[in-house]
Amino acid sequence: MAGPRTPEQRAREQIDAALAQAGWAVQDREDLNLGAARGVAVREFPMASGPADYLLFVDARPVGALEAKEVVNDREKLKKSGQLAGKSPVVAVQV
Numbered sequence: 001m002a003g004p005r006t007p008e009q010r011a012r013e014q015i016d017a018a019l020a021q022a023g024w025a026v027q028d029r030e031d032l033n034l035g036a037a038r039g040v041a042v043r044e045f046p047m048a049s050g051p052a053d054y055l056l057f058v059d060a061r062p063v064g065a066l067e068a069k070e071v072v073n074d075r076e077k078l079k080k081s082g083q084l085a086g087k088s089p090v091v092a093v094q095v
Helices: 007-021 075-081
Strands: 025-028 039-045 052-058 061-066
Touching: 007 025, 007 039, 007 052
Parallel strands: 025 039
Antiparallel strands: 039 052, 052 061
């Protein structure tokens, strides 16, 4: 019997469900099939800077990366964490 789920496991379940509800086929990298749907979200995809929580593909072409982060409502904390200084837009979606 499995023990209690970690916050990360619960967050992944919520994100997987939200992506699937939006029409994305959610897959593990080991089961990669970019032809499974027009939009495919691949978990833990290796990138030069480390694994992306999800790499998003449309028509088998990478279009974006999704990084799950803790919801932070403090602008100073966001600045210190670098989330406001990056080149990529940060969009907070609480699930």
